[in-house]
Amino acid sequence: MRTNQIVSSRFGQIGKGMALAGAIAAVSLTTPTPAHAGGNGVGAAIGLGILGGVIAALNAGRAVDRIISVTGLSLATVPEFVSGIVLIVVFGVELKVLPVTASLA
Numbered sequence: 001m002r003t004n005q006i007v008s009s010r011f012g013q014i015g016k017g018m019a020l021a022g023a024i025a026a027v028s029l030t031t032p033t034p035a036h037a038g039g040n041g042v043g044a045a046i047g048l049g050i051l052g053g054v055i056a057a058l059n060a061g062r063a064v065d066r067i068i069s070v071t072g073l074s075l076a077t078v079p080e081f082v083s084g085i086v087l088i089v090v091f092g093v094e095l096k097v098l099p100v101t102a103s104l105a
Helices: 002-009 024-030 034-058 063-077 080-094
Strands: none
C-alpha cells in the first residue's frame, strides 16, 4: 500500500483530500505556488523602490525626499517575521479582508 502511494505520487496523483473530497492534484494546480507569491512580492518591492527613488531624486533635499528615505530605510530594517505578524493583524483581524484561521488542538 505504501509503495503504491509513493509511485503514484511521482506521477502527480497524490490522493484525495479529506476536507475537499476531491483530488488534491486538481486543487494544487489551481492555487498559486510560493514561487508566484515570492515573485509578486519581489516585483512589487522593485517597482515601489524605483518609483520612490525617482520621486525622491526629483525632490532632492526637500521634505518628500526625507520622508521617502526615512520610510524606506525603516521598512528595510524590520525583520520579516515582525512585518508578517503586523500584516496578518491589520488585514486579517482588523480589516477582515483576508481569512485568518488557527488550529486549537
